[in-house]
Amino acid sequence: MIPLRISEDAIEDLKDGYLFYEAQQRGWVTTSRVVYGRISKGYACMPGFTAWCTGDYHRLLSRVFPFGIFYTIEDATAVVWAVVDLRRDPTWIRQRLNE
DSSP states (O other): OEEEEEEHHHHHHHHHHHHHHHHHSSTTOOOHHHHHHTTTGGGGGSTTOOOOTTTEEEEEOOOSSSEEOOOETTEEEEEEEEEEEESOOOOHHHHHHHH
């Protein structure tokens, strides 16, 4: 497993996603399923599981929800900067990552 750090912005994204899906069906989702199930198991470093996105960002797809997990690798640590609903406008997503 590789070390994982989640930024405050990504934590807010997770909270927003959690609240959205909880409103759809109570008790169906946990925030840990969105991120930890993929990155912390080492998928972030495995070719074919991630895609380069923009700048230094990589994108990993959530298995259950339509979310992209955007992260960088810094000093052998995966740093999650955003967890974004991929149904959003791609221009908005790029702007969000460039903030």
